[in-house]
Amino acid sequence: MNLSIGTRASALSAVILVVFLLAWHVATQGSTAGGPPMDPEYAKLMGLTATTGKSAMPGPLDVGAKLLEHLSRPFYDNGPNDKGIGIQLGWSIARVAAGYGLAALVAIPLGFVIGMSPLLSRAFDPFIQILKPVSPLAWMPLALYTIKDSGASAIFVIFICSVWPMLVNTAFGVASVRKEWLNVARTLEVGPWRRAFTVILPAAAPTILTGMRISIGIAWLVIVAAEMLVGGTGIGYFVWNEWNNLSITNVITAILVIGMVGMLLDRMLAVAARAVTFPE
Amino acid sequence: MSEKFISFEGIARRYPAPNGGTTTIFEDLWLGVPKGEFVCVIGHSGCGKTTLLNILAGLDAPSEGVVLVDGREIAGPSLDRAVIFQGHALLPWRTVLGNVAYAVSSRHPKKSKAEVEAHAKRFIKLVGLEGSEHKRPAELSGGMKQRVGIARALSIEPKILLMDEPFSALDALTRGTLQDEVRRICRETGQTVFMITHDVDEAIYLADRVVLMTNGPGAMVAETVVNPLPVDRERTDLHKHPAYYPLRNHLIEFLVTRSRTFRDHVPADRDPRRPPLVRPEIPVPAAAPAAGGTAPQAETLRNIA
């Protein structure tokens, strides 16, 4: 066999997928007959599914059917608790875009200034070090109290979690621009603004993009949790709502969709990073 | 022809030492370079050659003293003094044309994009890189990268060209070709050049004068050697000239011993403001041994300062 590693990896991925789906299918086929008798309270809570002998856990076929159903009608809107998954994703993406965009607008210029000045770099360092490790959700009560709007609070939480990696990476990228390149600009008597845009920015761009890629990953992790808290709309709220509806099928479908969107966002920034990276 | 187009006047460079004191790389250093001359500085690694060049470039400032160019004290880098860096220092996100055009547009901010590119292309052609304009540095060999560096420096048509061991990272063959081209271009334009090298043959081929720097810390300019070889010399038959071995031996002897011992035998009448100008004597043909023979060294030198 002389297949390339890529082909072999794909084949192996397919095998793992099939084995996983089969195991899942078999595991959810079994009845509850052999199991310990169910607590009647719990049975009441779980409703029909728990008592009909079929596992409450959906199988891969149920989830596949649900996924197809959602994808065929992504944008329906039957009131606050019944919206298409496309609409919910749209809300989440819009919030992430707003919070993340604001963070980029603040973090990149600020990081640039911090990176250029050893003084500012040291002055800002303690604040960054203390605020960076704080879970963004810890800001939520403060945001709700001060902003008094749940949607804007979610955006603020996305902002606060996206800002740190971009800020730190921009400052680092700007501070570590090769001395030689700066000297080229100096010997050519290039002014500070032209130098910032023609030497420092392109030199720091790969590091800045790395920060942006880390940020988008974190933002997409955090939006689900934030929307569970603030409710109303968004994919996080969808997951929470479907849990309350006891629709595990919908929850699993949502997990798959969240994963795929996250991967897509990451790919987009990876492509952007490659576009600004030039080997020497 | 001004005798001192470039003039280092009593410059010193000191760094804080780890023990709390200061390390003096050199001090009270005086050196003049006439207009249109090709000057090479040789000396051992760490003696302060790069420091000297960076001060002339304006990238570093002397702790004491001043440097005059054309009678005026320098203050920082200038488009009049182009630098060819040791590690080419090309901007990797720009193409060959982009790198040279960046310099041209810095020199001529009012030129249109088309004018800038035409100007840049002229210098890309001059260094033999026609056809590679749209390549990025990563696609070029070491020699080609250095050619771009040379084109970039020449494109701003500087009064002085500064080169810090520009060919040291190249293989011998490439180095030879680039030396030929730099020499051709500089002779054609009468360029004043201040170059650092630790390659004696490079200095003999390229330089009109060779400045000898002793080991640091506290390096000194021991002397300036006038190259006695004819200006129309060829790199490949340098060794056929009767003055070649005396000159070469003198330089080697300096690097091997005098660079180290000079400080212990400083001539009593040494005036740091006027480092001696030395011209190795061309031996009379009868006395000259065949190529490769041991030429007399210090005795063949006549101090003409």
Ligand SMILES: Nc1ncnc2c1ncn2[C@@H]1O[C@H](COP(=O)(O)OP(=O)(O)O)[C@@H](O)[C@H]1O
């Ligand atoms: N920033 C610095 N701080 C302290 N010492 C330095 C610094 N830069 C250079 N030196 C010292 O100055 C001396 C001369 O360096 P350099 O000019 O690079 O030598 P060369 O080019 O002749 O090899 C070296 O001994 C080096 O260690």
Ligand SMILES: [Mg+2]
């Ligand atoms: Mg050096």
